[in-house]
């Protein structure tokens with residue numbers, strides 16, 4: 123883990139309230155890991171956790187949606203501005219476990235960590251994307267590029283199939299399922315995978331303060347006790363989660 127100041131290479135609006143931020147970072151990063159990001163003006167005290175969206179040589183990119191003060195402030199950064207990065211943090215996906223037929227399910231802004239994962243999997247995984255509507259299809263064209271095949275579902279049917287993406291995955295065809303999205307979606311994925319006896323790995327979001335395993339603010343209840351999403355997670359085996 124490094125704590126460093128980096129310079130903004132790009133920070134642009136790519137969709138409704140969603141920005142892509144790119145900075146220089148020279149160190150190994152695993153898909154599913156995240157960084158704590160902070161502007162240097164101390165306008166917000168705690169850094170905010172954002173997943174790695176992609177890595178290209180020494181450039182790391184993030185895809186984030188404005189939710190409150192922290193992300194709003196980060197969105198105001200301009201090219202050549204400095205920001206503080208802590209990371210890479212968290213366990214990330216264990217690539218040795220993503221073998222055989224892999225399905226990746228993403229929902230809403232939860233798709234953010236999936237681009238780098240799909241890229242490392244070299245077009246071998248099938249991708250199932252769930253969005254609210256055609257206006258909020260974050261990262262869609264890039265994700266599609268790196269998937270073996272893509273099934274897209276919008277809640278209102280304005281693009282692709284209509285309904286919830288979790289109802290469109292033929293779970294029994296897969297050896298492993300990976301998912302990242304809203305909590306209700308993660309619960310459904312775990313239920314379906316249990317029913318179909320398929321292993322699943324879920325990337326969870328928790329409010330984080332330190333991001334380094336110290337404050338215990340990001341506890342997740344598991345069958346083997348409480349775990350820290352920032353340290354032992356954010357990726358957890360679905361059957362471990364309570």
Ligand SMILES: Cc1cc2nc3c(=O)[nH]c(=O)nc-3n(C[C@H](O)[C@H](O)[C@H](O)COP(=O)(O)OP(=O)(O)OC[C@H]3O[C@@H](n4cnc5c(N)ncnc54)[C@H](O)[C@@H]3O)c2cc1C
Nearest residue numbers: 170171172173185186187189190191192193234327328329
């Ligand atoms: C490991 C991890 C990776 C993440 N990766 C991404 C990413 O790649 N892209 C992205 O857009 N967001 C990501 N998030 C969520 C992001 O960290 C929050 O949206 C951000 O911290 C909100 O800060 P804020 O100051 O803008 O909003 P706040 O003013 O702090 O909060 C605004 C609203 O967002 C909710 N919120 C705040 N933090 C979280 C959180 N951690 N999870 C869920 N809801 C939250 C609050 O309850 C509140 O309703 C990630 C979170 C975690 C834990």
Ligand code: FES
Nearest residue numbers: 333335337338352
């Ligand atoms: S955020 Fe402090 S222990 Fe995880």
